[in-house]
Amino acid sequence: MRKPLILLFLTALLWTACSTSSSLERKGRYDESISKSVKALKKNASKQKEILVIEKAYTEAMERDSLRILFLKKEGRPDSWEQIFSLYSDMKNRQNKVRPLPLLRITDKNFKTLRVVNFHLRSYDEEIIQSKQKAADYYYAHALNLMERGGRQNGRDAYEELSRVKAFYSDYKDIDTQLNKAEAMGISYVLLRVKNNTHTVIPQDLEDDLLKIAPGGMNERWIRYYSKEAQGVNYDFIVLINLRQIDVSPESVREHKMSESREVQDGWQYVKDARGNVMKDSLGNDIKVPKTKVINCDVIETVQNKTARVGGTLDFINAANNALLRSFPLAADSKFENNALVPFGNIDALSPETRKRLGGQPLPFPNDLDMIHQACSHLKDLSKSIVVQNDNILN
Numbered sequence: 001m002r003k004p005l006i007l008l009f010l011t012a013l014l015w016t017a018c019s020t021s022s023s024l025e026r027k028g029r030y031d032e033s034i035s036k037s038v039k040a041l042k043k044n045a046s047k048q049k050e051i052l053v054i055e056k057a058y059t060e061a062m063e064r065d066s067l068r069i070l071f072l073k074k075e076g077r078p079d080s081w082e083q084i085f086s087l088y089s090d091m092k093n094r095q096n097k098v099r100p101l102p103l104l105r106i107t108d109k110n111f112k113t114l115r116v117v118n119f120h121l122r123s124y125d126e127e128i129i130q131s132k133q134k135a136a137d138y139y140y141a142h143a144l145n146l147m148e149r150g151g152r153q154n155g156r157d158a159y160e161e162l163s164r165v166k167a168f169y170s171d172y173k174d175i176d177t178q179l180n181k182a183e184a185m186g187i188s189y190v191l192l193r194v195k196n197n198t199h200t201v202i203p204q205d206l207e208d209d210l211l212k213i214a215p216g217g218m219n220e221r222w223i224r225y226y227s228k229e230a231q232g233v234n235y236d237f238i239v240l241i242n243l244r245q246i247d248v249s250p251e252s253v254r255e256h257k258m259s260e261s262r263e264v265q266d267g268w269q270y271v272k273d274a275r276g277n278v279m280k281d282s283l284g285n286d287i288k289v290p291k292t293k294v295i296n297c298d299v300i301e302t303v304q305n306k307t308a309r310v311g312g313t314l315d316f317i318n319a320a321n322n323a324l325l326r327s328f329p330l331a332a333d334s335k336f337e338n339n340a341l342v343p344f345g346n347i348d349a350l351s352p353e354t355r356k357r358l359g360g361q362p363l364p365f366p367n368d369l370d371m372i373h374q375a376c377s378h379l380k381d382l383s384k385s386i387v388v389q390n391d392n393i394l395n
Contacts, residue, residue, distance in 0.1 A: 188223045
């Protein structure tokens with residue numbers, strides 16, 4: 001997937017690089033067109049084509065933004081001041097692009113000056129300051145109004161609007177105090193709990209470990225997770241790990257014995273005739289043949305098994321009325337498996353396949369609590385995944 005994306009990015013980059021100032025102007029991408037023309041005219045201020053393009057792109061861009069500002073002011077919506085501020089800022093930046101250029105002359109084919117390009121430079125500072133102030137005033141007042149209405153979502157919306165104010169003026173009125181209030185209003189406070197509905201007593205450290213299911217540590221942007229009740233905190237939700245099953249199987253040991261044999265060479269023996277004399281070959285040498293014997297090997301295979309299962313549900317609960325919002329099944333296992341193949345006899349009698357499997361020794365079984373710990377670790381990971389995928393319930 002990465003190669004096609006990289007190729008697409010490079011193609012787009014190449015396409016942009018190959019776009020001329022003229023084609024950009026025709027597409028209405030005035031500021032990109034102006035930037036290209038400025039770069040070309042800094043190298044050669046007599047390029048007639050670039051002079052005509054930059055004059056047209058600049059004029060059209062300034063007219064477009066001026067008309068938009070005029071409309072927004074006539075419309076009179078207080079939430080438009082940020083857009084007005086942005087448009088004035090664009091106009092100022094556009095002026096700053098062309099300001100360093102030398103005097104641009106439009107000439108005829110004999111290089112006679114027909115006219116001089118006039119960018120009509122002026123200061124937009126007063127308009128920028130005024131619209132910036134009005135935008136900040138609007139967002140601040142609107143944020144306070146949202147907080148007066150109450151509710152988590154209003155708190156979050158207020159926080160975003162106050163953040164805009166902070167971006168305009170870092171020391172605006174009591175901005176930091178109001179940001180803290182809005183943030184506190186917008187946060188969901190979630191208490192993580194474990195309820196043991198099994199007949200097995202679990203240690204406190206195991207319960208504490210199970211509560212480490214909050215994504216990203218203990219804090220998210222608009223969610224705060226608590227593994228223990230904190231004084232003065234009114235919780236909005238409870239995420240409950242409701243344990244209903246803790247089972248540990250008996251220790252299982254199965255032994256299986258198998259035997260293999262093979263005929264192997266065991267020296268030589270002479271061939272004798274019916275009289276008991278050693279037979280000779282055509283060259284007069286004694287005739288001998290390989291002597292064989294059968295070798296044997298027993299293999300004891302020991303298979304050890306033990307499993308533990310921890311199960312229950314992960315419940316999302318409304319703390320205000322104790323209503324169950326969603327419940328997800330939970331189940332996690334831990335397994336101990338060990339195979340040992342021990343030979344007794346001559347291992348040369350074993351097949352290559354059997355010899356590859358040789359090795360290992362019977363091991364001590366893990367105790368029940370260690371098995372439960374391991375299963376709970378898997379259960380914790382599963383619970384964390386569910387919380388991440390369903391954190392919209394907690395918003």
